[in-house]
Amino acid sequence: MNHRMDTALPGYLMVGSKAGANALYDLPAEALASLGPLLAETQRQIQTLLHPVCVYIGRYGHSPGHPIHFHILPIYDWVEALFWRDERYRVLASFGKPSPQPDTDGAELTFFVWREFCEADTPPPVIGPTIAEVVGMMRGAFSAA
Structure with a gap:
């Protein structure tokens, strides 16, 4: 597990397999047995320590040369607020079914985080702990567990 290197969003973590597999079914049984509890404990610690509105967990590593990772x-509430204030992202709603009330979509928010906190030359200001503080908090939580 590590903090994503190219993000300005504190708490954006990545969990990867030490095995060079690209699919869950290619992982050794021991890795599979530890993966679920590790993801669950990571989510618990993020929610307990950082208090986000929600936590998204996505599986990647399906391209050759990129082992499976999450x-x-x-x-955070302030990330969601930034998303709704940025009119550029309203066009995304035109790709789905009309909704009587605005509802945050996980894919849209993930896209927003990637573009604004990982790829933007000047990411939005962060509210709350810094990346270094979050790394310290997570290290402390996992060393105590």
Whole structure:
């Protein structure tokens, strides 16, 4: 597990397999047995320590040369507020069914986080602990567990 290197969003973690597999079914049984509890404990610690509105966990590593790994994104209330204030992202609603009330979509928020906190030259200001503080908090939580 490590903090995503190219993000300005504190708590955006990545969990990867030490095995070079690209699919869950190719992982050794021991790795599979430890993966679920590790993801669950990571989510618990993020929610307990950082208090996001929700935590997204996505599986990646399906491209050759990129072993299977999981992105763990905390979505804070202030991140969601930034998303709704940025009119550029309203066009995304035109790709789905009309909704009587605005509802945050996980795919849209993930896209927002990637573009604004990982790829933007000037990411939005962060509210709350810094990346270094979050890394310290997570290290402390996992060393105590």
